[in-house]
Amino acid sequence: MAKKTLYSFLILIGIFYTSCSKNEELVVPDNGTSGTGSSNNTLEEYLKANADYVHNINGFYIVGSAAAPGSPETTPGTTAKEIFDHSVRLFSSFLDQDNDGVVDEDRKQLNTYLANTVLFISGPLSFVDKISMSSQLTSKNLYGMSMQTDNWPYVKNYDGKGWTVSTLNSSTWRPNNFNALWEEVFHTITEAYSRSDNTLAFTPGAKFRQLMDADIAAGTYDISEQNAAENGNYDRVTAVNEYIHQIWAINFAGQDAALNSYQKEALQFMKDNKIPMTVNATYNQTIGTQIK
Numbered sequence: 001m002a003k004k005t006l007y008s009f010l011i012l013i014g015i016f017y018t019s020c021s022k023n024e025e026l027v028v029p030d031n032g033t034s035g036t037g038s039s040n041n042t043l044e045e046y047l048k049a050n051a052d053y054v055h056n057i058n059g060f061y062i063v064g065s066a067a068a069p070g071s072p073e074t075t076p077g078t079t080a081k082e083i084f085d086h087s088v089r090l091f092s093s094f095l096d097q098d099n100d101g102v103v104d105e106d107r108k109q110l111n112t113y114l115a116n117t118v119l120f121i122s123g124p125l126s127f128v129d130k131i132s133m134s135s136q137l138t139s140k141n142l143y144g145m146s147m148q149t150d151n152w153p154y155v156k157n158y159d160g161k162g163w164t165v166s167t168l169n170s171s172t173w174r175p176n177n178f179n180a181l182w183e184e185v186f187h188t189i190t191e192a193y194s195r196s197d198n199t200l201a202f203t204p205g206a207k208f209r210q211l212m213d214a215d216i217a218a219g220t221y222d223i224s225e226q227n228a229a230e231n232g233n234y235d236r237v238t239a240v241n242e243y244i245h246q247i248w249a250i251n252f253a254g255q256d257a258a259l260n261s262y263q264k265e266a267l268q269f270m271k272d273n274k275i276p277m278t279v280n281a282t283y284n285q286t287i288g289t290q291i292k
């Protein structure tokens, strides 16, 4: 997957983000009740006016464009609405690990982190950029995470399993017949953690970063190939998010024996910090409220 554009953008917004006071204007999640948080109501009005689909999970917004998915690797016949609906189900499943249709008690904090720091956008890059760069998001320090439907593959019926891997030694590795939506939803969750909890940050000194740096220093993991492919723009903060997604995906597929000692430690750290380790590929409930 060509991630250059998104991650160049990530760096740009990252600079903006760190230059603002973090506590200046955070969105207060309204937990599904009405009449609270005028800034959230303004955001919702903006999203309703500018996106084709809008969903709200206790103050965390998921939006989509109706433009037909343009990636040549996407399963033919896939509609934008299918991708949007699937994004809502994936987030719902991550927040409802016990499948009872309600956000799990120990995922409520994750829901709040998502509401306070990020917004998920599916659609062509032009749509993603328009929403991400709007003052409605930037003034609230909300970072737009995305599924770029014109650039990345949406593979129907991908269930995260049924493949093998012998070793994880490169940031370029992905499972076969991979559905990028799974990865981007997971990245959104870990991005929200990294922006909310310093122990789960991707910056130097934080645990995930220490482990990836040590893995690279030991010569057992490589990001230089991807960095060269992206003209030196593949930074280590982004790399950590991809590293832990790869480890998560390998564990989810029952292939964790392929992980080395650094990667196994990162896996355990995810578990210890309540990062949701499973997703239900056939989850059929919806958490939150469909707005549009």
Ligand SMILES: [Ca+2]
Pocket: 095, 096, 097, 098, 099, 100, 101, 102, 103, 104, 105
């Ligand atoms: Ca639940």
